[in-house]
Amino acid sequence: MPELVDVLAAVRRGMIPAHIYNDAEIFALERERIFGRSWIFVGHESEVPYEGDYVVRRVLDDSFIIARDSKGEIRAMFNMCLHRGMQVCRAEMGNASNFRCPYHGWSYRNDGRILGLPFHHEAYGGEQGFKKRGQTLLPAPNLASYNGLIFINLDANAQPLEDYLGDFRFYLDYYSRQSTAGLEVRGPQRWRINANWKIGAENFAGDMYHTPQTHTSVVEIGLFREPKAEKRKDGATYWSGVGGGTTYKLPPGDFRERMRYVGYPDDMIARIEQVWTPDQQKLVGSDGFMISAASCFPNMSFVHNWPKVQDGDDVLPFISLRTWQPINEHETEVYSWFAVDSAAPEEFKKNSYKAYLMCFGSTGMFEQDDVENWVSLTNTAAGSMARRLQLNSRMGLLEDDTPVGKCLLPNEFHGPGVAQVGYNESNQRALLGLWADHLEHAVEKASTMAVGTYTDGIEPLVQTANLGARV
Amino acid sequence: MTSPGFQRVGRGDTYSEQAVLGDHAPRDRRVGKTLPFNDDRHLLAHQFLVDEAYLLDAQSYGEWLDLLTEDVHYVMPVRVTTALGTGYDTSPGMAHFDENKYSLSRRVARFQTEHAWTEDPPSRLRHHITNVRTFATDKDDHLIVESAELLFRSRGDVNEAATVSCGREDLLRREDRWKIARRTIFIDESVIRMQNLAIFL
Numbered sequence: 298m299p300e301l302v303d304v305l306a307a308v309r310r311g312m313i314p315a316h317i318y319n320d321a322e323i324f325a326l327e328r329e330r331i332f333g334r335s336w337i338f339v340g341h342e343s344e345v346p347y348e349g350d351y352v353v354r355r356v357l358d359d360s361f362i363i364a365r366d367s368k369g370e371i372r373a374m375f376n377m378c379l380h381r382g383m384q385v386c387r388a389e390m391g392n393a394s395n396f397r398c399p400y401h402g403w404s405y406r407n408d409g410r411i412l413g414l415p416f417h418h419e420a421y422g423g424e425q426g427f428k429k430r431g432q433t434l435l436p437a438p439n440l441a442s443y444n445g446l447i448f449i450n451l452d453a454n455a456q457p458l459e460d461y462l463g464d465f466r467f468y469l470d471y472y473s474r475q476s477t478a479g480l481e482v483r484g485p486q487r488w489r490i491n492a493n494w495k496i497g498a499e500n501f502a503g504d505m506y507h508t509p510q511t512h513t514s515v516v517e518i519g520l521f522r523e524p525k526a527e528k529r530k531d532g533a534t535y536w537s538g539v540g541g542g543t544t545y546k547l548p549p550g551d552f553r554e555r556m557r558y559v560g561y562p563d564d565m566i567a568r569i570e571q572v573w574t575p576d577q578q579k580l581v582g583s584d585g586f587m588i589s590a591a592s593c594f595p596n597m598s599f600v601h602n603w604p605k606v607q608d609g610d611d612v613l614p615f616i617s618l619r620t621w622q623p624i625n626e627h628e629t630e631v632y633s634w635f636a637v638d639s640a641a642p643e644e645f646k647k648n649s650y651k652a653y654l655m656c657f658g659s660t661g662m663f664e665q666d667d668v669e670n671w672v673s674l675t676n677t678a679a680g681s682m683a684r685r686l687q688l689n690s691r692m693g694l695l696e697d698d699t700p701v702g703k704c705l706l707p708n709e710f711h712g713p714g715v716a717q718v719g720y721n722e723s724n725q726r727a728l729l730g731l732w733a734d735h736l737e738h739a740v741e742k743a744s745t746m747a748v749g750t751y752t753d754g755i756e757p758l759v760q761t762a763n764l765g766a767r768v
Numbered sequence: 769m770t771s772p773g774f775q776r777v778g779r780g781d782t783y784s785e786q787a788v789l790g791d792h793a794p795r796d797r798r799v800g801k802t803l804p805f806n807d808d809r810h811l812l813a814h815q816f817l818v819d820e821a822y823l824l825d826a827q828s829y830g831e832w833l834d835l836l837t838e839d840v841h842y843v844m845p846v847r848v849t850t851a852l853g854t855g856y857d858t859s860p861g862m863a864h865f866d867e868n869k870y871s872l873s874r875r876v877a878r879f880q881t882e883h884a885w886t887e888d889p890p891s892r893l894r895h896h897i898t899n900v901r902t903f904a905t906d907k908d909d910h911l912i913v914e915s916a917e918l919l920f921r922s923r924g925d926v927n928e929a930a931t932v933s934c935g936r937e938d939l940l941r942r943e944d945r946w947k948i949a950r951r952t953i954f955i956d957e958s959v960i961r962m963q964n965l966a967i968f969l
Contacts, residue, residue, distance in 0.1 A: 345918065387847045387849070388850045388851045388854070389848050389850070390850060390852075390859075391851055391854050481947040483844075483861040485862075486846055486960075487961060488959060488963075488964075490963045513881070513887075514883040517881045518874050518877040519872060519874075547825065606870075607870050630959060648859075650788055651789055651866070651871065653873070654863070654865070654866055655871055655882070658864070659960060660844075660864050660966075662875065664964060665964045665965075666884065666886050669963070670885070670961055672923075741855075
């Protein structure tokens with residue numbers, strides 16, 4: 298591999314050594330220095346709405362059971378029996394008060410505590426030989442949620458999730474907080490693509506430039522009310538802390554008119570007005586920008602778009618969440634969820650879901666053309682020629698790094714961070730800038746974790762979805 | 769706890785009844801045992817599926833769309849791994865396809881533009897249809913036909929070909945000709961090993 302320091306310097310100049318999209322040594326570093334200490338999205342609290350509900354999710358190779366216990370608490374436990382290391386739960390979802398290891402029959406409550414192990418007295422001499430009281434499955438090193446979005450961090454000493462997300466929460470709210478009731482999240486659809494995980498994250502972060510070319514066909518078949526692909530350059534891109542995204546410029550109107558324009562019914566708009574801050578509303582109502590795709594470092598992305606779902610002029614907005622979970626340097630498992638405000642009318646939920654299926658996910662018409670490109674890119678990045686090529690990711694910068702366009706002023710764009718109108722690749726550079734910052738610093742020795750004892754089960758998640766407020 | 773956002777239900781006799789967008793779907797169900805393989809109704813249903821498979825291989829999607837009734841429901845649930853006895857093995861409230869004639873017509877129209885890059889160059893496709901069996905319904909002009917399907921899809925020259933294995937249950941209805949009024953596709957993987965489903969099953 299070329300010297301890491303040279304690779305990172307090139308990336309920071311916006312010249313991307315092509316091999317980083319298919320390089321085993323780079324991926325080994327990413328695994329340790331990015332996925333070993335970043336907050337990774339694993340699911341939403343509404344996916345385990347009832348006592349005993351669980352889902353099993355991975356952070357790369359590490360499998361975690363995310364379960365709601367009989368008191369309504371949610372925990373994340375490493376899915377490996379303390380005895381011989383078998384997965385204690387081999388289903389990916391369900392409802393259970395406890396999990397029994399199929400190998401030797403050790404069983405665990407859904408709060409992590411050992412419930413029983415066969416022949417405890419005869420084989421171990423009881424508590425004197427093996428203290429099972431209060432012993433639990435290994436907890437996720439760090440677990441937190443925001444608007445019900447559950448994240449795991451493999452670094453026990455990571456900064457708190459709220460601090461990590463920082464000002465990007467302003468934008469996260471558009472996708473995940475449209476009423477006090479919070480999101481209802483369905484799925485995920487899961488499929489594997491022969492593409493490096495970074496490509497999708499970069500694309501969703503800021504690639505407005507690809508829309509008119511890659512997605513021509515979707516516009517041609519009349520899925521949108523107007524030929525939107527050409528309008529992408531009128532939108533703004535923004536970046537704030539660990540995330541950023543793209544927007545569309547809306548026709549003139551006030552907040553309500555513009556929300557109606559993208560298909561929100563009045564009762565949803567009324568609930569949204571109760572939870573979005575004045576600045577969050579001004580971004581739409583005064584500045585005229587509507588959020589679209591976005592990414593949060595390292596591998597979470599968002600979609601908000603508003604296609605037609607039947608003949609006529611009506612459009613319907615949908616929200617989708619996703620992660621780009623790396624399998625290795627050239628393969629990614631995509632997890633794609635549909636999300637909708639849980640207080641929305643049932644008819645809206647149905648149509649929004651239909652809009653999602655038509656546009657994104659395993660069968661989505663946008664998605665289909667995107668992945669074709671990314672697979673091709675990844676294949677081509679494997680060879681020796683790719684090690685000699687630096688891809689130009691400097692759109693929006695002159696040779697002396699002067700910006701081509703101008704940044705929007707605070708009264709032109711009421712969100713935090715930096716925003717600008719028109720085609721540029723500053724978001725992709727920002728994402729890869731964080732990537733470089735992480736790869737540059739070695740991890741301190743991985744914190745070892747003794748099997749702990751917790752009389753009330755392992756530490757539960759501080760929930761943020763407010764499921765109780767559902768109507 | 770709190771009120772559910774969705775119903776948790778197992779696989780019923782017609783999956784359309786559980787699908788989010790299956791309200792419009794015909795509800796006809798099978799009656800009795802498998803029809804004998806020399807029954808004329810089985811022969812016509814089998815031939816229908818084989819003829820259809822050739823249209824799908826050739827990506828003759830305009831002709832294929834004509835084989836679907838106006839009220840068609842074309843649904844492919846997301847399969848999930850659940851413990852034995854759980855009562856369901858599909859993701860509640862989520863599918864890969866949950867389509868009516870309009871959404872299928874948009875998908876077909878897209879392939880007919882000159883800019884559907886994912887299939888330009890086109891995949892080499894082979895829909896293998898086997899284990900076909902046919903059932904009567906309580907209407908003479910409706911048949912249920914089940915089949916196993918293996919799709920082989922090869923693209924380019926670098927990556928290995930991808931396959932999708934699934935079981936299908938179709939409701940065929942005789943209108944001016946026999947057509948598909950309902951298709952349920954049970955894919956055999958929870959994580960699809962194909963870059964997209966820019967194909968039909």
